[in-house]
Amino acid sequence: MLQINNLHANVGDKPILKGLTLSLNAGEIHAIMGPNGAGKSTLGYVLSGRPGYEVTEGSVTFNGQDLLALEPHERAAAGLFLGFQYPVEIPGVSNVQFLREALNAQRKYRGEAPLTGGEFLKVAREQAGALGMDMDMLKRPVNVGFSGGEKKRNEMVQMGIIDPALAILDETDSGLDIDALRTVGDGINRIMRKPDKAVLLITHYQRLLDYVKPDFVHVLDGGRITRTGGAELALELERDGYKELAA
Amino acid sequence: MTDDIEIKDKAAWDAAEKVADYEHGWSSDIETDFAPKGLNEDTVRFISAKKNEPEWMLEWRLKAFAMWKTMEAPDWAKLNVPPIDYQDAYYYAAPKAKPKLNSLDEVDPEILRVYEKLGIPIAEQKLLAGVEGGEDGGLPQRRVAVDAVFDSVSVATTFRAELDRAGVIFRSISEAIKEYPDLVRKYLGKIVPMHDNYFATLNCAVFSDGTFVYIPEGVRCPMELSTYFRINAENTGQFERTLIVADKGSYVSYLEGCTAPMRDENQLHAAVVELVALDDAEIKYSTVQNWYPGDAEGKGGIYNFVTKRALCQGRNSKVSWTQVETGSAVTWKYPSCVLNGENSVGEFYSVAVTNNHQQADTGTKMIHNGKGSRSTIVSKGISAGHSNNTYRGLVRVAPNAEGVRNFTQCDSLLLGSLSGAHTVPYIEVRNPSAQIEHEATTSKISDDQMFYAMARGLNAEEAVTLIVNGFAKEVLQQLPMEFAVEAQKLLGISLEGSVG
Ligand SMILES: Nc1ncnc2c1ncn2[C@@H]1O[C@H](COP(=O)(O)OP(=O)(O)O)[C@@H](O)[C@H]1O
Numbered sequence: 001m002l003q004i005n006n007l008h009a010n011v012g013d014k015p016i017l018k019g020l021t022l023s024l025n026a027g028e029i030h031a032i033m034g035p036n037g038a039g040k041s042t043l044g045y046v047l048s049g050r051p052g053y054e055v056t057e058g059s060v061t062f063n064g065q066d067l068l069a070l071e072p073h074e075r076a077a078a079g080l081f082l083g084f085q086y087p088v089e090i091p092g093v094s095n096v097q098f099l100r101e102a103l104n105a106q107r108k109y110r111g112e113a114p115l116t117g118g119e120f121l122k123v124a125r126e127q128a129g130a131l132g133m134d135m136d137m138l139k140r141p142v143n144v145g146f147s148g149g150e151k152k153r154n155e156m157v158q159m160g161i162i163d164p165a166l167a168i169l170d171e172t173d174s175g176l177d178i179d180a181l182r183t184v185g186d187g188i189n190r191i192m193r194k195p196d197k198a199v200l201l202i203t204h205y206q207r208l209l210d211y212v213k214p215d216f217v218h219v220l221d222g223g224r225i226t227r228t229g230g231a232e233l234a235l236e237l238e239r240d241g242y243k244e245l246a247a
Numbered sequence: 248m249t250d251d252i253e254i255k256d257k258a259a260w261d262a263a264e265k266v267a268d269y270e271h272g273w274s275s276d277i278e279t280d281f282a283p284k285g286l287n288e289d290t291v292r293f294i295s296a297k298k299n300e301p302e303w304m305l306e307w308r309l310k311a312f313a314m315w316k317t318m319e320a321p322d323w324a325k326l327n328v329p330p331i332d333y334q335d336a337y338y339y340a341a342p343k344a345k346p347k348l349n350s351l352d353e354v355d356p357e358i359l360r361v362y363e364k365l366g367i368p369i370a371e372q373k374l375l376a377g378v379e380g381g382e383d384g385g386l387p388q389r390r391v392a393v394d395a396v397f398d399s400v401s402v403a404t405t406f407r408a409e410l411d412r413a414g415v416i417f418r419s420i421s422e423a424i425k426e427y428p429d430l431v432r433k434y435l436g437k438i439v440p441m442h443d444n445y446f447a448t449l450n451c452a453v454f455s456d457g458t459f460v461y462i463p464e465g466v467r468c469p470m471e472l473s474t475y476f477r478i479n480a481e482n483t484g485q486f487e488r489t490l491i492v493a494d495k496g497s498y499v500s501y502l503e504g505c506t507a508p509m510r511d512e513n514q515l516h517a518a519v520v521e522l523v524a525l526d527d528a529e530i531k532y533s534t535v536q537n538w539y540p541g542d543a544e545g546k547g548g549i550y551n552f553v554t555k556r557a558l559c560q561g562r563n564s565k566v567s568w569t570q571v572e573t574g575s576a577v578t579w580k581y582p583s584c585v586l587n588g589e590n591s592v593g594e595f596y597s598v599a600v601t602n603n604h605q606q607a608d609t610g611t612k613m614i615h616n617g618k619g620s621r622s623t624i625v626s627k628g629i630s631a632g633h634s635n636n637t638y639r640g641l642v643r644v645a646p647n648a649e650g651v652r653n654f655t656q657c658d659s660l661l662l663g664s665l666s667g668a669h670t671v672p673y674i675e676v677r678n679p680s681a682q683i684e685h686e687a688t689t690s691k692i693s694d695d696q697m698f699y700a701m702a703r704g705l706n707a708e709e710a711v712t713l714i715v716n717g718f719a720k721e722v723l724q725q726l727p728m729e730f731a732v733e734a735q736k737l738l739g740i741s742l743e744g745s746v747g
């Protein structure tokens with residue numbers, strides 16, 4: 001589904017990704033772990049086309065398409081979803097309005113008919129319900145006044161409504177209490193654990209991986225993948241830390 | 248068919264209908280009946296004669312014209328306006344065409360088509376259609392009576408009979424001068440006096456048409472009233488005049504919309520709107536202003552110099568101005584409330600968008616003379632391109648007005664780095680019991696917001712439109728439903744090209 005080959009990228013003038021190679025097949029969940037500043041968020045931004053993140057070398061193919069040639073909204077329409085480490089507030093725009101417009105913009109781009117208000121609300125209600133978010137919250141402005149945990153939960157509601165093929169989830173687990181972590185973990189499994197979908201799970205902690213079992217775990221350090229293993233690698237990292245591993 | 252549409256000047260209507268075959272932005276080659284070019288006493292007499300006005304009206308106009316000649320254009324606004332050659336314009340233009348012999352029944356669908364081309368909100372068209380007996384997809388029966396003004400003349404008014412039954416007078420001002428001279432004379436020029444300002448005085452001399460509304464005591468106007476103004480003829484100034492009187496305990500919601508075709512030359516628009524609310528009366532006045540703003544280089548566009556003022560004369564009277572200003576090359580406009588009545592209320596909700604080389608200097612005045620009077624001001628300025636957007640507002644409290652309250656919120660949003668936003672509040676409080684609050688913010692659309700919206704599937708323009716609509720929401724939600732939808736779209740359209 002996703003092939004990243006020898007990816008180099010700068011933020012401003014500073015090289016951050018330095019030859020990153022990674023492949024995800026449909027049906028797989030990959031976890032990426034690594035120390036602060038390793039370039040994990042940068043990878044998510046580069047894959048979703050954030051302005052200011054400049055690819056200097058390498059290629060990325062997503063379902064056969066040259067991903068890097070697409071605008072951010074085109075990548076979204078092609079099925080890519082980025083769960084933000086720091087979800088953004090948009091005052092005066094309700095979650096419902098935001099998501100309906102976003103979803104219908106994607107559908108339009110793909111040549112699909114827009115969802116009516118009623119159809120959309122049905123989907124939104126289901127997804128919010130499954131993630132334990134009440135409808136009042138969906139009517140509130142996007143992320144405004146939400147707690148850190150509520151923002152992350154909201155990212156998952158958005159993912160459920162948009163129903164992407166590939167989700168890159170950037171530290172979706174940070175800021176969640178134990179109950180919320182379970183809800184979010186269940187949500188990821190329910191929405192994304194499907195034969196035709198894939199997930200790139202960026203996390204610092206093993207605890208989310210108790211709920212969402214990864215098929216592969218990668219260590220990202222110094223802008224490239226330094227080690228790849230199965231679910232047990234995460235446990236090893238938790239026990240020994242990145243330093244031990246590098247040594 | 249339960250109601251009628253009165254076509255006042257069949258020839259003018261037919262011409263207007265022909266014009267409507269063009270999208271706004273295009274004017275047609277219809278024949279137009281002009282006054283001679285230029286401005287002198289004869290022009291004033293010509294206009295008055297064309298309208299068969301009574302002698303008192305002509306005298307009033309001539310007095311205003313004499314006064315105007317002694318006045319100078321104001322220069323205190325933060326606007327850069329080249330000198331206007333008042334002799335190089337027409338002051339009266341009426342569409343002219345050969346009369347056709349259609350019955351009213353045949354005209355109905357055409358009216359819908361005309362309004363569609365004029366850009367009247369879709370939902371309103373549906374409502375109009377519903378009244379005609381057509382099916383309407385579950386929309387509540389909210390209806391809007393429309394007065395359409397083309398260049399200098401009012402060409403049609405809808406729902407006349409039903410409004411008449413309710414005792415509501417909804418007429419073009421030319422008709423009202425003849426049919427209800429006492430009522431018109433009692434209020435005309437009493438809220439905005441003839442000498443008020445250069446453009447208002449000019450309007451007194453040459454006003455061509457406009458709308459008169461009277462809501463009798465205790466009557467809640469059975470539907471929304473609306474006027475659509477369109478400047479079509481080349482080189483023509485439009486000077487409309489609106490007078491709305493809400494008698495004791497009455498209520499009316501009035502909508503004003505405007506369009507003009509693209510032209511290279513600037514065209515002058517100088518309207519006067521006067522509102523009076525007596526005891527316990529309420530007037531809600533909403534404007535969506537979409538005059539041609541000029542091209543991306545700043546060529547052409549409407550000069551919009553408008554005087555709008557409300558007199559909240561009665562106890563507990565209330566006037567609410569809501570405006571969405573997206574058009575015009577230059578906007579000079581301060582819808583105000585003189586709050587004379589005890590516990591009277593004034594509100595001003597404004598969104599002003601400027602793009603390219605547009606300039607807007609707009610705001611309000613809240614003059615608190617009555618005890619316990621309250622006012623709310625919410626102004627949202629959005630500037631893009633090379634444009635300049637100024638909020639200018641006055642809050643004044645008279646010495647014996649006890650217990651006055653005002654809340655002002657002024658927010659500016661900047662797109663790009665070449666545009667300007669300015670806030671100029673004047674606060675004059677002469678009574679210590681007054682509570683005055685003023686808050687102001689200036690912000691930019693952040694890269695984070697843009698990317699977040701785009702990562703969810705919106706393209707750059709959709710993302711800007713969404714964020715801007717969120718910014719303006721407090722104001723947009725004051726508009727009647729149909730207008731709000733239209734206004735949201737307009738905000739997006741006016742900001743086109745403002746993001747890379
Ligand atoms: N906008 C930016 N400008 C300059 N440097 C940045 C910017 N964003 C991130 N960086 C730098 O890039 C590196 C990788 O950051 P990031 O991808 O956020 O790491 P991680 O998510 O793995 O903690 C860090 O050294 C960080 O300081």
Ligand SMILES: [Mg+2]
Pocket residue numbers: 040041042085170171
């Ligand atoms: Mg990070």
